Amino acid sequence: MEKMRILDSHTHMPSIRWKKNTDFFKSVSAAVDYLKSTGVDKAIFNTWQGVLSETPEDVDEGNKEALEMAAQSKGFLYPGVSMNPDFPEESLKWLVRFHEFGFRWAGELLTYKIETLKSTCKYNDPAFVKLIEKCAELKFIVQLHVEPEIVDLAQMFPKLTIICSHIADDDFLNRLARFNNTYLDISGMGGGLHIGRLEKTIEILGTDRLLFGSDFTGYDPQAFIGRVKKTVPDTKKQNDIFCNNLTRLMASVGVNI
Numbered sequence: 001m002e003k004m005r006i007l008d009s010h011t012h013m014p015s016i017r018w019k020k021n022t023d024f025f026k027s028v029s030a031a032v033d034y035l036k037s038t039g040v041d042k043a044i045f046n047t048w049q050g051v052l053s054e055t056p057e058d059v060d061e062g063n064k065e066a067l068e069m070a071a072q073s074k075g076f077l078y079p080g081v082s083m084n085p086d087f088p089e090e091s092l093k094w095l096v097r098f099h100e101f102g103f104r105w106a107g108e109l110l111t112y113k114i115e116t117l118k119s120t121c122k123y124n125d126p127a128f129v130k131l132i133e134k135c136a137e138l139k140f141i142v143q144l145h146v147e148p149e150i151v152d153l154a155q156m157f158p159k160l161t162i163i164c165s166h167i168a169d170d171d172f173l174n175r176l177a178r179f180n181n182t183y184l185d186i187s188g189m190g191g192g193l194h195i196g197r198l199e200k201t202i203e204i205l206g207t208d209r210l211l212f213g214s215d216f217t218g219y220d221p222q223a224f225i226g227r228v229k230k231t232v233p234d235t236k237k238q239n240d241i242f243c244n245n246l247t248r249l250m251a252s253v254g255v256n257i
């Protein structure tokens, strides 16, 4: 039997040159080596400077280094573009550049500030919708940190595939379930790790709409791999979560991952 591939749909790479860098890993190669040692075969990522950008320079630098890291990784790292509604010009410039390189993933995107946990812009604000409109036009898959307004975007853009990152409460999951263009990655925060939450998510969304994800370098993928194996003993369904659901989504936008 062919070895089961594990694709991590949600990771971030350390931005070593960034002045706000606090990563445990002292280099990108140390982070990649660790990630590989956990059993992950390929990872979608953006950089911490990109995802937590606070200036136009962060958007520029975060995306530039992501493309460099992807090239150096020889196919192990698949880059997602980082965008920030506060800096639409830079964001759209990088979206187009990623598109030119053949990449079709945006995210993880978030709009809150890590220090205050306060959001400067909701996903249904015009400034953010404008970015998503362009993602839809260029046939990107969009991965968004969990917020209630994800369902508004799912409704606004029925042909856009939206990945919600992290397992939220049942109410939200039930609302998400109504939109067939939404998926969920089980990464990070407590939801993917607390006993009972992945089980409940499968009950609500089914295994076909789940993607494996960890939020590395914030979390250790082994913990999430363990949860999936324990919760989903059926190897066909395990394969769907670890790999097939993502490859199917990527194929839908012309990407072979």
Ligand SMILES: [Zn+2]
Binding pocket: 010, 012, 108, 165, 188, 215
């Ligand atoms: Zn994340």
